[in-house]
Each structure stands twice: as C-alpha cells, then as structure tokens.
Amino acid sequence: MTSVTSEETMRTDYTSRLKDHGGLIALAVILVFNIIVTPNFLQTQTLAVNISQVATIAIVAMGMTLVIATGGIDLSVGAVMALSGALAPLIFLSDFGQAYPVLGLIAALLCPLLAALVCGLFNGIIVSVLKVQPIIATLILFISGRGIAQVLTNGNLQTFSNPEFSYLGTGKILGFPFQGWLALAIACLLFWVVNRTIFGRYLLAIGGNERAARLAGGPVRRVKIGAYVICSVLSGLAGLIVVAINSASDAARNGNLMELDAIAAAVVGGALLHGGKAPIFGAILGAVIIQLVKYTLLANGVEDEVALIAKAAIILAAVYIQQARKE
Amino acid sequence: MAPLLTMTGIKKHFGGVPALRNASLEIEPGEVHALIGQNGAGKSTLIKILTGLYRRDEGEVTFAGAPSHLSSPREAQNAGIATIYQELNLVPLRSVSENVVMGQEPKSFGFMINWPEAHKRTREILSRFGIEIDVTAPLGSYSTAIQQLVAIARAVSMDAKLVIMDEPTSSLDSSEVEILFGVVRELKSSGVSVLYVSHFLDELFQICDRVTIMRDGQTVGCREITDTSKLDLIAAMLGRNAKEIEAEGLTELAGGSAAFDEVVLAVDKVATGPRLSDFSMSLHRGEIVGLGGLLGSGRTEAARSIFGLDTLTSGTIRLKGKEFKPAEPSEAIRARIGFLTEDRKAEGIVPDMSVRENLTLALLPSLRRNGQIDRDREKELVDEFIRKLGIKTSHMDQPIRELSGGNQQKVLLARWLATKPDILILDEPTRGVDVGAKREIQAIIRTFVDEGHAVILISSEFEELVEGANRIVVMHEGKAVSELTNPGITENALVRALAHHEDATT
Structure with a gap:
C-alpha cells in the first residue's frame, strides 16, 4: 500500500514538474544540443541575430496571450502587421514626410499604431458586443487587413532609406538589438498589468468563468475589447519592426503566418486555450523555443520546410502537456 | 404480465456523497409512468443509470425480461430505451427527414441514401401522431413542440419499448401540450411505455397511470394516479403528512407583522418575460423576505430582475425611494446589492x-x-x-x-x-453544503440582517424560509400570488399555500 502511494506521488511529482517547467526543460535541451552540435553557437553574433528575430514573435505572442486568456483567439495579427508596416513608409515617404522629417517620423510611428488600435477595436467589438466567435470575428481582418495593405501600396515593394526609422529594427543598446529591449520592456509592463491591475484580474476571471465575472460586476465587454486592442497594437508595432529591419515594406509577406507562430508561442508558454491564464514570460519563452528550433535546423543545413514540421511537433507536445494538466 | 422494467435497490455514490440510497422503479408494458421528486431527490441520477450514462454501485435492473447492464446511451438505445431530453439532441439545420432517419437511412445500391423513401417513411411515422408537415424543411424552422415530437417520432421509429421524457412540457404552450399528450396516448396504445418526468403535477393526472415518488435518493412510494391527489403527492415529495397539511387552518397564517419602517426596496408589477410576468414585493431594513414557490415559479427570475441581469419589460423597482433600473450587475453592485447565485x-x-x-x-x-x-x-x-x-x-x-x-x-x-451591501439576494445559499456549514452560513446571514441590512432569500428548504423569513412572498408561474407573514408561518402553512395555488390554476 505504502509503496503504491509513494510511487504514485513520484509519478505525479514527475508529471507536474514536466507540466510546470516543460518549456524551460525544452529550452535547456535545445541549448545543450546547439552548444555541442551547431558551429559558432556560443557567439554574441548568434545571440544578437536570434534576439532580433525572436522579438517580433515575442511581442505578438504576448498580445495573443492576453486574448487567449479571455478564451478568445486573434487570427488577424499577421494582417495587422502588414497593414501597419505598409502605412509607415507611405507616411514618411509622402510629400509631408519629406518636408517635415521629424513630424513625418513621429506620424509614421503613431499612425500605423493608431490604425492597429482601430483594428483591435473592430475585433473586440465584434467578439464582445456582437458575440461572434473569436475565430470567425478575427478571420474578417485576417483576410481583409492584408488586402487593404496591398491596395494601399498597389502591391508594390516599398524600399526606403531612413536611418531614424530603421533604428527600430537595427539599433543596438549595450550590444543587443533595440527590439529585444523593447520586447523585454513590454513584457515587464504586461506582467504588471496582468498580475497587479484590476484589468488583469478581470481578464483572468473572465477567461476562468465569464458568467461569474459578469455577476461579480466585471466589465466583460470593456476588458475583452481591451485585450484585442492591446494585441492589435502590439502586432502593429511588430509590423513596424519588420519593416525597419528590412528597410522595405512588402505587404504580401510582412507578418505572413505570424498568427500561427504567435499562437504556438503562447500555447508553448502555457496559455490555456479555454482561457483564464496569461503567462506573459511564458509567451516569451515559447517564442524563444520556436525561434531556436528554427535557427538550429537552419544552422545545421536542414531546409525551411522541415523546420515547419518541427514547429508542428513542438505545438503537438505543448498541447499534449496541456491536456495532461487539465486532468 | 411481467413488468417491462424493474429497478430495485439502486445505490449510487459520487465521491462519498450518496445520490441514490435505495431507489426502485417498476414500469409495466404500455404504461405511462410518472417520476416526481424535488430537486436533488435523485430522479435524474436514476434516469442516467437507466440510460447507461452512469453505472450503478449496487442494485438490480431487469429490462424486457433480462438482467440489464447498460454502459452507454447507445446500448440503451439499441435495447429499446429512448430518451427525449430537455435540450433536444437533434440537428436543427438539417431536414426533418434527415433527423428522423439519421443512423438508419434507407439505401439504394447499398451506399446512396434513398431520399424519396426516407421522406415517405418520415411522413408515415409523423402522421401516426397526427403531424402533417413538410419533412424536407429544416427542423429548426419548426416550433419547439414540433421538434420535440420529431424527437419522439425518431425514438418510436427505432422500435423503442420505453421512451423517457424529461420535462417535456417545460417549453411548450398549452395547445402544444395537448398535441404532446396525444402522442403519449398514441405511444401507450401501441404498447410503448413512457417514463414521464415533470414538475407540473396537474399533467400527471391527465396522462399518467402510476406515479413513483422520490425523496433524498430513495423511492418513497408508488401509487395509482387515480388513488392519489395533488396534496398527497406534494406531501410525499416533501416528506410531510398530508392530513397535517389538510388540518392546518388558514387562520393561523394571520400573525402580527413586525414593525419595519424603512423600505429599502419596492418592486412593483415587474415583468421580464414569460417566466416572470407579475412580481411585486417590498423589503425593509433588518428584514428577510423569502421567495417561496416550486421550481419554475419565477423565483430566480425575480432575483435576476433586481440585479440587472434581465431587462424589465414593465413595472418599476424603487431603491431607497429612487427609481432603479440596472442594466448590468455592476450597476446593482454599485447600488449596494449583492446576488449569491444558485449555481x-x-x-x-x-x-x-x-x-x-x-x-x-x-x-x-x-x-x-x-x-x-x-x-x-x-x-x-x-x-x-x-x-x-x-x-x-x-x-x-x-x-x-x-x-x-x-x-x-x-x-x-x-x-x-x-x-x-445593503441588500443581499441569496438564491439557495445552503444547497449542496453539509449540515455543519449550513448552520454556519445561516448564522452569517442572521448576523448580516441583525446589523440592519436586508435579505431576499430563495430556498427550497422550507425550514429556512419558515424560520428565517419575516415574510414569504409566494410565487406561482411567474407571478407573486400571496404573502405570508411571521410570526405565524408554519411549514405546513407554506406547503398549503404552494399547493393551493397549484390547485387554483386547475
């Protein structure tokens, strides 16, 4: 009897540890693998490259985490990236932007984010007021957002040279990419929002039991709209970063498939798809894992297509662990 | 004739809590058998054991002459037990025919569905019950009653020997109820048994042959419907003596009303929909007002109307003298109202x-x-x-x-x-908690009221209402129909008040 009990305890311990720290364990495994196998892995250069690439996924994944915490999902993040990315060069390359470079630059940063905010409002209102299922509601902008972006740019690639704007994607602070610091700052801010503010508490309560939250006076609509707005604005920001990195805006490719990366990162990071949990740093961890797997395969000469399959495997593993956690 | 179904000594526990302690049920072939009992008496657990959703811990089940060990609803269906649930398990967007023949479609060439044949068969089945509708139209385009009948037709077409109907009339209007009764009689005359679960006692007298009464997880009686009365059934469901209830004079209801001067809440002729059509009450500081009534009488809806969950279609609510029209719970909370929900x-x-x-x-x-x-x-x-x-x-x-x-x-x-809060609405505050916690919760409520606040108490436990409430507003079919005042309320008086209104509507 005693032996059975202790064995069971051990098993529960083992599985619960796997559930709680699965992401960190996976990260450790990938790191060790790379240190042994991948040439030149332990170089600051490698770190910088990875940070600059992971930042956009992480930023969008954090927004996605908030939306998922309400029990929703946002498919439109990639399209919003394309839209905001298309707007920025249009603004600072315009006559106005050329005539007043400083004002043009500010407008080129603010207007796209404002447009993203409107997209978020749109998503949030359709979901919370019209009560359309999130996957359908955000499908609208998923389809039309990129379309609008391409119409705005006539489907052309817009190249530019604007060092101030490009700082967003190529600048460095203490040797590390600017967008990495930006992602970290956003993470700290969102962590505070989720764990310390009333908005955050309501967010988790609504995801955990929407009816109970409403009956306890929770502003269900406002909080849900808030989550979609934050997610969209962060996507808009990520869209600007991508454009800044490339010094070019390609509405057809900017943010393409980002919704999948972001959802995967959020899920790997521990967000529950039925809501009620918002692990912000988990989203970053998830983004890092996905980025590192991509990098590992690429650096070892495995083709991009195979990397996609590896990504799917990670999601499968994360979902499996989640299911186990539910029981 | 041997009974179609015998269940004896059924026991079922959920994690140490007994749901059924000694339940039994016997149904004859071609019989319409009613199953009644208060909420939590164990009716649905018993039905779920019968239909294979739950496994019994102990007890014997014999169906159609053989011991039965069903372990899934599908097996039950194959054995000839069909269940019509409160929430219909049909596909509203598909045609009536598709819903009826689903799973047993007539085929041509062995793989294609023979639609003309399917429609013909569906028309035949439905016409047996006197229903003539376009069977190619989506099921969802018909009323709930028709949908329910289609569900029954589907059950019959699968050669059911026993059809279980769980609250079949709860969403039907009176003419639809008549159609349903016609179907039940048709089933009976073709030898199919019906297990009829309902809170509406009047219905039982119209169509049932016998009635089994459950209380606290046990079967406490089985009677011929002709040998019983509604008062009898209510008394058996509540575990009281019918004679006592009968003997209780109306005069004792009159008692001195305590002096409460400050009205905090006045509800006047409030309606929010079909389930709450005329609700009035007043509430004073330091007072507990109980809402009495059977299930579905509109007690919870009354609470929801005050808490801003349902929009008022008519009537007014005044809070401390000012008109109050909350659109959201958050507004009610700001106005210092709390609502402890039932579920x-x-x-x-x-x-x-x-x-x-x-x-x-x-x-x-x-x-x-x-x-x-x-x-x-x-x-x-x-x-x-x-x-x-x-x-x-x-x-x-x-x-x-x-x-x-x-x-x-x-x-x-x-x-x-x-x-x-100034006002707390408590909907079944002690349901599903053990005796110790129950007393503690009651004490907390008492302290709250003694501090000068007010409580609206909804409870199926009559002791709580009778001992706790200063007044009890009795509700029936969405209306506040009478009011009892303490001191002077007894459990029997309350039961009588409820029973009388049941009678009054027949």
Missing part, C-alpha cells in the same frame, strides 16, 4: 483562481490604488473574512476548486459581504 459552479466561483482572488472579485473597483490593486488591503480583508466566516483553507492563495462545497459557498458569501 455555484457555473455562476459563482472562478475555479482556477485562488480563494483570495475569488473573494475580492466583486470588490475590485474599491481596491484600486495608484492604478493597481492594493494588495496589502486585499490580504487584510481576505484574512479578516477567512477568520470571521471560519473558511477552511490551507492559505488564501489556494485554488478555490480545492475547497469543499460549503467553504466555497462561504467564500462567495464573503465576496458579497465584503462589498458592504
């Missing part, structure tokens, strides 16, 4: 959140400091309520789902007490 799991707790987070959920707006939650004050408050209400939790950050029902309920009660 703790679906509308009360946020299971993954901690005791602390659950307790302060309704209080959040007043915990704001510098844009964030004042954690120190939050902890202080939670600590205070855990001590005051004797909530048993290992620490305040324990997930609430790990607590017992009684302790969860105390946390929810604390959630509302923490908002310092």
Whole structure:
C-alpha cells in the first residue's frame, strides 16, 4: 500500500514538474544540443541575430496571450502587421514626410499604431458586443487587413532609406538589438498589468468563468475589447519592426503566418486555450523555443520546410502537456 | 404480465456523497409512468443509470425480461430505451427527414441514401401522431413542440419499448401540450411505455397511470394516479403528512407583522418575460423576505430582475425611494446589492483562481490604488473574512476548486459581504453544503440582517424560509400570488399555500 502511494506521488511529482517547467526543460535541451552540435553557437553574433528575430514573435505572442486568456483567439495579427508596416513608409515617404522629417517620423510611428488600435477595436467589438466567435470575428481582418495593405501600396515593394526609422529594427543598446529591449520592456509592463491591475484580474476571471465575472460586476465587454486592442497594437508595432529591419515594406509577406507562430508561442508558454491564464514570460519563452528550433535546423543545413514540421511537433507536445494538466 | 422494467435497490455514490440510497422503479408494458421528486431527490441520477450514462454501485435492473447492464446511451438505445431530453439532441439545420432517419437511412445500391423513401417513411411515422408537415424543411424552422415530437417520432421509429421524457412540457404552450399528450396516448396504445418526468403535477393526472415518488435518493412510494391527489403527492415529495397539511387552518397564517419602517426596496408589477410576468414585493431594513414557490415559479427570475441581469419589460423597482433600473450587475453592485447565485459552479466561483482572488472579485473597483490593486488591503480583508466566516483553507492563495462545497459557498458569501451591501439576494445559499456549514452560513446571514441590512432569500428548504423569513412572498408561474407573514408561518402553512395555488390554476 505504502509503496503504491509513494510511487504514485513520484509519478505525479514527475508529471507536474514536466507540466510546470516543460518549456524551460525544452529550452535547456535545445541549448545543450546547439552548444555541442551547431558551429559558432556560443557567439554574441548568434545571440544578437536570434534576439532580433525572436522579438517580433515575442511581442505578438504576448498580445495573443492576453486574448487567449479571455478564451478568445486573434487570427488577424499577421494582417495587422502588414497593414501597419505598409502605412509607415507611405507616411514618411509622402510629400509631408519629406518636408517635415521629424513630424513625418513621429506620424509614421503613431499612425500605423493608431490604425492597429482601430483594428483591435473592430475585433473586440465584434467578439464582445456582437458575440461572434473569436475565430470567425478575427478571420474578417485576417483576410481583409492584408488586402487593404496591398491596395494601399498597389502591391508594390516599398524600399526606403531612413536611418531614424530603421533604428527600430537595427539599433543596438549595450550590444543587443533595440527590439529585444523593447520586447523585454513590454513584457515587464504586461506582467504588471496582468498580475497587479484590476484589468488583469478581470481578464483572468473572465477567461476562468465569464458568467461569474459578469455577476461579480466585471466589465466583460470593456476588458475583452481591451485585450484585442492591446494585441492589435502590439502586432502593429511588430509590423513596424519588420519593416525597419528590412528597410522595405512588402505587404504580401510582412507578418505572413505570424498568427500561427504567435499562437504556438503562447500555447508553448502555457496559455490555456479555454482561457483564464496569461503567462506573459511564458509567451516569451515559447517564442524563444520556436525561434531556436528554427535557427538550429537552419544552422545545421536542414531546409525551411522541415523546420515547419518541427514547429508542428513542438505545438503537438505543448498541447499534449496541456491536456495532461487539465486532468 | 411481467413488468417491462424493474429497478430495485439502486445505490449510487459520487465521491462519498450518496445520490441514490435505495431507489426502485417498476414500469409495466404500455404504461405511462410518472417520476416526481424535488430537486436533488435523485430522479435524474436514476434516469442516467437507466440510460447507461452512469453505472450503478449496487442494485438490480431487469429490462424486457433480462438482467440489464447498460454502459452507454447507445446500448440503451439499441435495447429499446429512448430518451427525449430537455435540450433536444437533434440537428436543427438539417431536414426533418434527415433527423428522423439519421443512423438508419434507407439505401439504394447499398451506399446512396434513398431520399424519396426516407421522406415517405418520415411522413408515415409523423402522421401516426397526427403531424402533417413538410419533412424536407429544416427542423429548426419548426416550433419547439414540433421538434420535440420529431424527437419522439425518431425514438418510436427505432422500435423503442420505453421512451423517457424529461420535462417535456417545460417549453411548450398549452395547445402544444395537448398535441404532446396525444402522442403519449398514441405511444401507450401501441404498447410503448413512457417514463414521464415533470414538475407540473396537474399533467400527471391527465396522462399518467402510476406515479413513483422520490425523496433524498430513495423511492418513497408508488401509487395509482387515480388513488392519489395533488396534496398527497406534494406531501410525499416533501416528506410531510398530508392530513397535517389538510388540518392546518388558514387562520393561523394571520400573525402580527413586525414593525419595519424603512423600505429599502419596492418592486412593483415587474415583468421580464414569460417566466416572470407579475412580481411585486417590498423589503425593509433588518428584514428577510423569502421567495417561496416550486421550481419554475419565477423565483430566480425575480432575483435576476433586481440585479440587472434581465431587462424589465414593465413595472418599476424603487431603491431607497429612487427609481432603479440596472442594466448590468455592476450597476446593482454599485447600488449596494449583492446576488449569491444558485449555481455555484457555473455562476459563482472562478475555479482556477485562488480563494483570495475569488473573494475580492466583486470588490475590485474599491481596491484600486495608484492604478493597481492594493494588495496589502486585499490580504487584510481576505484574512479578516477567512477568520470571521471560519473558511477552511490551507492559505488564501489556494485554488478555490480545492475547497469543499460549503467553504466555497462561504467564500462567495464573503465576496458579497465584503462589498458592504445593503441588500443581499441569496438564491439557495445552503444547497449542496453539509449540515455543519449550513448552520454556519445561516448564522452569517442572521448576523448580516441583525446589523440592519436586508435579505431576499430563495430556498427550497422550507425550514429556512419558515424560520428565517419575516415574510414569504409566494410565487406561482411567474407571478407573486400571496404573502405570508411571521410570526405565524408554519411549514405546513407554506406547503398549503404552494399547493393551493397549484390547485387554483386547475
């Protein structure tokens, strides 16, 4: 009897540890693998490259985490990236932007984010007021957002040279990419929002039991709209970063498939798809894992297509662990 | 003739809590048999065992002459037991025919569905019940009654020997009920048995042959419907003596009304829909007003109307003399009203959140400091309520789902007490909690009222209403029909008041 009990305890311990720290364990495994196998892995250069690439996924994944915490999902993040990315060069390359470079630059940063905010409002209102299922509601902008972006740019690639704007994607602070610091700052801010503010508490309560939250006076609509707005604005920001990195805006490719990366990162990071949990740093961890797997395969000469399959495997593993956690 | 179904000595526990202690049921072939009992008496557990959804712990089941060990609804269906649930399990967007023949479609060439044949068969089945409709139209385009009949037709077409109907008339109007009764009689005459579960006792006298009464997980009686009366059935369901109820004179209802001078809430002829059509009551400081009534009488809807959950279609609510028309619960909370809901799991707790987070959920707006939650004050408050209400939790950050029902309920009660409400609406505050916690919760309510606040109490436990309430507003079919005043209310008087209104409508 005693032996059975202790064995069971051990098993529960083992599985619960796997559930709680699965992401960190996976990260450790990938790191060790790379240190042994991948040439030149332990170089600051490698770190910088990875940070600059992971930042956009992480930023969008954090927004996605908030939306998922309400029990929703946002498919439109990639399209919003394309839209905001298309707007920025249009603004600072315009006559106005050329005539007043400083004002043009500010407008080129603010207007796209404002447009993203409107997209978020749109998503949030359709979901919370019209009560359309999130996957359908955000499908609208998923389809039309990129379309609008391409119409705005006539489907052309817009190249530019604007060092101030490009700082967003190529600048460095203490040797590390600017967008990495930006992602970290956003993470700290969102962590505070989720764990310390009333908005955050309501967010988790609504995801955990929407009816109970409403009956306890929770502003269900406002909080849900808030989550979609934050997610969209962060996507808009990520869209600007991508454009800044490339010094070019390609509405057809900017943010393409980002919704999948972001959802995967959020899920790997521990967000529950039925809501009620918002692990912000988990989203970053998830983004890092996905980025590192991509990098590992690429650096070892495995083709991009195979990397996609590896990504799917990670999601499968994360979902499996989640299911186990539910029981 | 041997009975079609015999269930004897059925026992079922859920995690140590007995749901059925000694239940039995016997149904003859071609009989319409009623199953009645209060909420929680074990009716649905018994039916779920019969249909293979649950496994019994102990007991014997014999169906159609052979011992039965069904382990899934599908097996039950194959054995000839069909269930018509309250929520229909049909596909509203597909045609009537498709719904009826689903799973047993007539085929041509062995793989294609023979639609003309399917429609023909469906028309035949439906016409047996006197229903002539376009069977190619989507099922969802017809009324609930027709949909229900289609579900029954489907059951019959699968050669059911026993059809279980769970509250079949709860969403039907009176003409639709007549159609349903016609179908039930048709089933009976073709030798099919019907197990009829309903809270509407009048119906039983119209179509049932016998009635089995359950109380506290046990079968307490089985009677010929012709040998019984409604008062009898109510008494058996509640476990009281019918003679006592009968002997109780109306005069004792009259008692001195205590002096409450300050009206905090006045509800006048409020309606929110078909389930609450005419509700009036008043509530004074320091008073408990009970809402009495059977299930479906509109008690919960009355509470919802005051808490801003249902929009008023007519009538007025005045709160401390001012007109009050809340559109959202948050408005009611700001006006210092709290609402402890009946369904703790679906509308009360946020299971993954901690005791602390659950307790302060309704209080959040007043915990704001510098844009964030004042954690120190939050902890202080939670600590205070855990001590005051004797909530048993290992620490305040324990997930609430790990607590017992009684302790969860105390946390929810604390959630509302923490908002310092003037009025608390309590819907079944002691349901599903053990005896010890029940008494503690009642004591907490008493203290709250003694401090000069007011309570609207909804309870199926008559002792609570009779002992606790200063007045009881009796509700029936969405209307407030009478009012009893303490001192002078006895359980029997209350039961009589409920029974009389049942009678009055026949």
